Amino acid sequence: MEEWIKCRWGWVVCGASFFIHVGMYSLAYSFSLLFVDIQRDLNATAVETGWIGSVIWGVQMFSSPLETFLESCFTHRPALILVIIVASAAIFVSSFAQSVQQLFVTLGAIYGLALGTTWFIMLGVIVQYYPAKNTVRAISFATLGGSTATLVCSTPVNMSVEAFGWRRTLQFIGAFTLLLSLPPAVLMFPPKDKVYESSRRDFEDNNEAISGSTSDIRIHQQKVCTSRETNLHQIDRDMREDDKSKVDRGDVTTPKTTATRIERWKKVICVDACLYSIFTVTCAMLWAVFFINIISYYESVGITSHQGAMLLTITATFEMVTKVTLVVIGERFPFKKTYLLLIKVIGMIGLSLAMVVATTFPQFVVLSCVTGILRAAFNVLLYPCSIETLGQSCSDEVITLTSISRGIGFLTGTIPAGAIYDKFGSYRVSFLIVATTSLVSALSLSMVLLRQKLVRRRSEVSTGPRQCNESKKNLYLRVSTETSV
CATH class of the missing domain: 1.20.1250.20 (MFS general substrate transporter like domains)
Structure with missing residues (x-):
């Protein structure tokens, strides 16, 4: 057990x-x-x-x-x-x-x-x-x-x-x-703590086992020494074989020095990374408004605090259901997950515009359902899509860059919305700005996808004639060989 x-x-x-x-x-x-x-x-x-x-x-x-x-x-x-x-x-x-x-x-x-x-x-x-x-x-x-x-x-x-x-x-x-x-x-x-506790329990059991006579102690010590020596030899042999296999495969890892980190960051920082960072910052800015200012907005349009709490509960319910759904079917889509993120951003444009014209509680219920779905998509897909877009070879740096961009967006997102409310007493203009921000996000992500598609096409065009020439060369060699035979 x-x-x-x-x-x-x-x-x-x-x-x-x-x-x-x-x-x-x-x-x-x-x-x-x-x-x-x-x-x-x-x-x-x-x-x-x-x-x-x-x-x-x-x-x-x-x-x-x-x-x-x-x-x-x-x-x-x-x-x-x-x-x-x-x-x-x-x-x-x-x-x-x-x-x-x-x-x-x-x-x-x-x-x-x-x-x-x-x-x-x-x-x-x-x-x-x-x-x-x-x-x-x-x-x-x-x-x-x-x-x-x-x-x-x-x-x-x-x-x-x-x-x-x-x-x-x-x-x-x-x-x-x-x-x-x-x-x-x-x-x-952590796993190492569990191993430590297991080893400690084994040690205590050994102490109990050798608490008998002197002969039992000597026999037990010989067994322990023999088994320990055997284990050490086995571990040493396994390590040598593992190192040899790594050398044979060319899979020898080196520690991350400052120079290698700089090289990895140079590999990450590119036009696509800048565009994806703009997308992340703008997305986080608009979600900051939905996270923080939403109850204040509800009150400004006549929604009571009790109804506002109900709307938050509805949002959380649909967010949870969407997260579970994405976990189950998220890897089964026949296209890149980044396209789902693009669909989510386009949906945010419509959601922001709908928040401007909504006035009744049933309308806000529907918008809360949509908010939960889109928020779950943002939280679940942001980091996997960043790795999918910018490459898996430098995943640590990609996640760090995405986290920094997201933090900047959250830090600055509520400032325009709050300033507009302080000046005009309404959040409707703020949600128009949110819709504009969503449009910037959609354009940034679309440019990333378009650039990568163009790069793939160029690589296919450049490798096409080369493959054709190689196939012709192989055909010529095969015909020559058959003729000589």
Whole structure:
């Protein structure tokens, strides 16, 4: 039974990551429900209040160096526990803030960094268990916790804000984050920790086994030494054979020096990378409005806070269903996944224009369904499409570039929308700008696809005559050989 659990501990880690996601993202996904109360209580502008949420979503994209530093000081599990405690403390302390600037630090910077660090730590542990097989399924299952957080927290958070205000609600969310995320974090053993504990248990069993007579001790020591020597010889022989096979295949890996990293970045930075970065930044900018300013927009058009919470729940439901669907059939499309991303961006143009003219609750219900579908497509497809577009040989650099672009978009996305609302008292112009931003995204991604298609055609044209000449040459040699025979 113990061996069976050990072999499947990776799925325990995925389940723990799911619940950690629910707890840690409970505030990030429900911040829009606190938007209006924070703005009124602190007498802040829409730009200032919206930028709190932008910092939360933007800063977490830049938290990878912090995760690397914590892993160098601790192992995964202590680092994760520490970050969860810091995040819940930051949420709790934010309830005593007297200005928006204080919330920039506590909620935006500290909680945002903790949120991103938590994700990178969990991702590192999951990838250790599933480096090649079931990776997408494991990560998708873990990230479903974010959508579940919206489903679970939207209505309770809205009721708490109406009954107790945003300060007491933040205290509740801080306690919820700690109580739900901390116990699963104890289960986040990397594979090497499980091996260590297994070895320690074997060592203790050996100590019990040799606690008998002196002769038994000598016999046991001889067996242990013999088996250890045999294992060492076997390991050494396997390593030599493995090294020899790598040399024969030419698959010898070298450590990443600074020069190799620079060369890899030079390979990544190209016209396609710049266009894809523009696409990512603009997409993140428009999604920042939907993540952060949406409840404020609902209130400006006459939607009540209770109805707004229902709309968020509907969005999260369709987002979850779409994520599961993409996990199941995402690899079965007969075309590149980047085309799905292009369809999603074109859909965002229509969605933004529809948000301008929508006035009734049933209309917003339909738009919330569409929002959930498109948001799931963006979250699931962005990174796979970046690797598909820019190449898999430098996947680490591609993911880093995409994360930085996404963070910049979230940091700047709410500023135009908030400024327009502060000046005109309406978000309709903001959604017209969102539609324009979506058009820029669509054009950028279309140019990437068009450039790659032209490059493929040129390569086919250039290799066509060469292949024809080679086939003629082979035919001539074969005829000459047959004639001579």
